[in-house]
Amino acid sequence: AILNRLTMATVFDLRxxxxxxxxxxxxxxxxSRQRGDLLSRTTNDVDNxxxxxxxxxxxxxxxxxxxxxxxxMMFWISWQLALLALVAIPLTGAVMGIIGTRSQKHFxxxxxxxxxxxxxxxxxxxxxxxxxxxxxxxxxxxxFDERNDELAGAAQKAQxxxxxxxxxxxFISYLSYVAIAVLGGVKVASGKLTLGxxxxxxxxxxxxxxxxxxxxx
Numbered sequence: 060a061i062l063n064r065l066t067m068a069t070v071f072d073l074r075x076x077x078x079x080x081x082x083x084x085x086x087x088x089x090x091s092r093q094r095g096d097l098l099s100r101t102t103n104d105v106d107n108x109x110x111x112x113x114x115x116x117x118x119x120x121x122x123x124x125x126x127x128x129x130x131x132m133m134f135w136i137s138w139q140l141a142l143l144a145l146v147a148i149p150l151t152g153a154v155m156g157i158i159g160t161r162s163q164k165h166f167x168x169x170x171x172x173x174x175x176x177x178x179x180x181x182x183x184x185x186x187x188x189x190x191x192x193x194x195x196x197x198x199x200x201x202x203f204d205e206r207n208d209e210l211a212g213a214a215q216k217a218q219x220x221x222x223x224x225x226x227x228x229x230f231i232s233y234l235s236y237v238a239i240a241v242l243g244g245v246k247v248a249s250g251k252l253t254l255g256x257x258x259x260x261x262x263x264x265x266x267x268x269x270x271x272x273x274x275x276x
Contacts, residue, residue: 062116062117062120063113065116066109066112066113066116069112070105070108070109070112072224073105073108074101075106077100077101077105078101079124081097081101082096092178092181093174093175093177093178093181093182093183094178094182095172096175096177096178097178098181099170099173099174099178100176101179102175102229103170103174103177104170107170118273119273119274121270121273122270122271122274123216123270123274125269125270126264126267126270126271128171129263129266129267129270130144130145130267132263133260133263133267135241136252136256136259137246137252137256137260139242139246139259140239140246140264141253143235143238143239144235144239144263144264144267146235146238147231147232147235147268147271148233148271149204151231151272151274151275154224154227154228154231154275155224155228155275158220158221158223158224158227161220162217162220162221165216165217165220166217166221168209168213168216168217169210169213169214169217171213172206172209172210172213172214173210175206175209176203176207176210178200178207179202179203179206180203183203185201185214189273197252223271225272226270228268228272228275229272231268232244232265232268232271232272235264235268236243236261236264236265236268237261239261240261241259243260243261244257252262
């Protein structure tokens, strides 16, 4: 409830700031911009911020708390195995940095294309009678297809990179799981760790990788 109120308050302030900004802009700014693009920025973009805050804030908070709790329990069982499990954190950070940097420009291109497409649609509908009179409907249709293709291409690249995060994180978790199982088996065989503790640690390691994947996502 607290996070929801915080999100609503943030989006409320953002909408007010956008409205004040639009009212302060000079007329020549609107002459050089498509109205549909401006509408897309004041509606679609703000809605995207709201959805991101609503989904991400609670998920990240829960994931961080779970990670901290599991780390404490893993160190309590075996600090050597815990350090091995923590190797997944820098690997996760590296994946987030590489994929995040590459996907960010494609998401930016996606929403830029969305604004241009919305602007084209708005102008086509509002000036439909004029377009028919002067025979520009075919030209408008070609421009729509071109902008739609640009949007589809940018969205496909952005979603591909974003969706690749999950399988990569799964691969990292499997590597960590295997390494922990091997080292845990060695410690059990040498009598330095009981079978029950090793089994519990392996279960913690599996739970540990899930919130890391959520944070990365």
